[in-house]
Amino acid sequence: MPYIQERLGLSDQGYKDLKKAVFACVIANLTLLLPFVVIIQVITTLIIPLVTGRDLDTNRLWMLLAGGIFSAILYALAYKYEYQKTFTVAYAESENIRLDVAEHIRRLPLSFFNKKDLSELTTNMMADCASIEHVMSHVVPDMIATVITVVIACIMLSFYDWRMSLAMFCILPISIGIVALSLGIQKKYGERHVKAKLNVSGQVQEYLDGIKVVKAFGLAGEKSIALEKSLRTMMKEAIIFEGAVGVFIVLAIMVLQVGIGLVVWVGVNLITAGSLDAMTFLTFVMISAKIYTPLVVILTLWPELLYMMVSTKRMQTLRKEPLMDGDENTVLTNYDIQFKDVTFAYNEEAVFKNINLEIPENGVTALVGPSGSGKSTISRLIARFWDVNGGAIYVGGKNIREIDPERLMNYMSFVFQDVVLFNDTVMNNIKIGRQGATDDEVVAAAKAARCEEFIRAMPDGYNTVIGENGNTLSGGERQRISIARALLKDAPIVLLDEATASLDPENEMQIQEAISALIQNKTVIVIAHRLRTVLDADKIIVLDNGRILEEGTGEKLLAENGLFSKLYRIQQESLGWSAGNH
Incomplete structure (x- = not known):
């Protein structure tokens, strides 16, 4: 994959469009030189009668007028073509990248989201894509096209007069060298500024998400401090970045502007020596003024490009995050679920170690236990929101790691508390x-x-x-x-995670009726804190600290007087509590 395509994360079509955009910009730049050629010819035509005493060639002036109109029309067409091949395709590619990133994020395992903030992912999809859009439409095509245009102009002018051409372009390597010296500083402070911006996004997100708590507890002052601090840090980093980089860019531009003075100085000396005519001198002075303008633009865009590369690099890191894979054509004919020697941890925090359990098909299996015992984790592992660290989970006798996650989802329905x-x-x-x-x-x-x-x-x-x-x-x-x-x-498998945990009795009754309709002839996994709601389950699995302590029917577990029986008694006693009891 070409370097630019890889760094910007462009599709094959996007990269082709970028090359067309560069070509369009080159054509626009070259056609913009035509009016200067016409102007020089007009000046020449007007000066010749003054010097030689001949009559003014009005026919030539009319021809030059026609040439000027033609060059203006040609430039208008070239600019329209440039706009279509830069801005229009850049917006389309930006849309495609956003959709691609959104699709990639959708297919990532949930373990990825434990490491990322929502604000950072939002920045990836919006601000980083906007950076790529800006790079494609304003920066890269203009920079590459300007370089090509300058090279072409240098070659052509060298045939016209190599001494004046050398005077015009000899200062350019010095300017580029000054900018090159700032690359390390640009990278260092650019990354710091981007990090500060991400921190602000995170603080804003947290502040807005917690606005109810902030208002309820009168935390406006305290919670604004972190946000204000992050904003001030971002402002400080922006000033440092602009100042540090700006010194080098301004210096490089000042050196480049010396080139015009050098062209004049060399030209005057050559005219004095009798080896250069006035019209050639005038031609080079006018063209140099035109050539240096896009060169200044390049020097200005260069740090902007490097800064944006920090964002595009972060997006590339996101798009390279490995996806879960598996067979997309797997067909399940039965829906019993088995955990065999399953070990799992969230990052470094172990949840299960070598657990084994069976969930029969066409029945209701309840997972109960204290908070943090691993109930919800089991349901999420069955759905392959995460992959296990050891052992295997089988659905219908097939290892779910060998099934494409989206294919697996076709066999499952979810009802979560949230x-x-x-x-x-x-x-x-x-x-x-x-x-x-x-x-x-x-x-x-x-x-x-x-x-x-x-x-x-x-x-x-x-x-x-x-x-x-x-x-x-x-x-x-x-x-x-x-x-x-x-x-x-x-779907044949239904996972109910605390579906009635926070509801009033009337809503709970209606939802229980709805759930009864949902679970008919299904393999059902129910996670519940209210143990009375699962007493009639076909099988109850009791967990504690990632271990399976008890299994069986509600009647059997109550008779065993174990953890289930203890939790059930506590809940029954709590039903008799009221605000008047003290």
């Missing part, structure tokens, strides 16, 4: 369960999930937009929409 809804209609939120479902199928799932009554009461029924994360709905309503999704998907 429901995630989107700022969209009720209809579309339920359709997430199965994208190709008809409206009638969505309505049938909503009725089975006991959603019909509150949906019909909404202003636009199923077409009502429910706000960010369903903020216009109650907890019970959000939970029932989640169950409607699972009903619509109709």
Whole structure:
């Protein structure tokens, strides 16, 4: 893969478009030189009669006028072509990169998100993609095209008069050398500035996420300090970066501007010596003024490019994060689940070590135990949100590490305690369960999930937009929409994670009815704190500190007087507590 394509993370089409953009910029730059040629010819035509006493060649002036109009039209066409091949394709490629990054993030294991902040991922998708867009549209094509244009101009002018051409371009290597000396400083302070910006994004995200707590406990002053400090740090790093790099860039530009004076000095000396005519001298002075303008632009864009490379490098690191793989064509015919010698840890924190368990198909298996015992981890390992560190998990006799995660998801439905809804209609939120479902199928799932009554009461029924994360709905309503999704998907394996843990009795009863409809003839894994809700489960697995302590039916475990029996008694006693008891 070419270096530029790899560094910018461009698709093959994006790289082809970038080359076309460079070509378009070269054409635009060269056509922009044509008016100067016309102007020089006009001046020559006007001066000749003054020097020789001949009549003014008006026909030539008319021809030059036509040439000027033609060059203006040619430049307009070249600029339009340049715009299409730079800005338009840059926006399209930026969109493709964002979609590619979003798809890549979607397929990453959850272990990746333990290491990354939401604000950093948001920056990757938005700010970093915007940097690539800017590099493709404003920086790289202009820089490369300017270099090519300058080289072409240097060669052509050398044939015209090599001495004046050398005077025009000999100062350029010195300017480039000054910029090169600043590369280390640019990298150091550029990375510090980017790090400071990421810190600000994280602080803003945290402040907004916790705004309810900030207001409820009057923490505005305390919680603003960290945000204010991060903003001041970013400002300080920006000033240092701009100042340190700016000194070198300004110096390089000042040295480059000396080139115009050098052209004049050499030209005057050559005219005095009689080896250069005035029109050639005038030509070089005018062209040098035109040539140095894009060279100054290059010197200005160079540190900007290096700074943006910090962002693009971070994006490349993200896009190289390994995805979970597996067979996309796996077909499961039965749905029993087995853990065989499974060992798992979140980073360095061990959760399970060599555990074994079996979950029979077409039955309800409950996972219970104290908080932090590993109940939710088991459900997430079954869904392959993480891969185990040792041992294996089998579904229908097949190792899930050999099944493509998305293929595996086709066989599973989830109902979590923390429901995630989107700022969209009720209809579309339920359709997430199965994208190709008809409206009638969505309505049938909503009725089975006991959603019909509150949906019909909404202003636009199923077409009502429910706000960010369903903020216009109650907890019970959000939970029932989640169950409607699972009903619509109709997967053979259902995972229920604390689905009724935070609900009032009325909502709990309705949701229990909805769940009863959901789990018919399914392999069901239920995670519950309220032990009375799982007493009738076909199998109960009791966990504590990542170990399986007990297994069996509710009746059997109560009779054994172990941890399950102890937890059950504590919960029953707590039901008799009220605010008046003291």
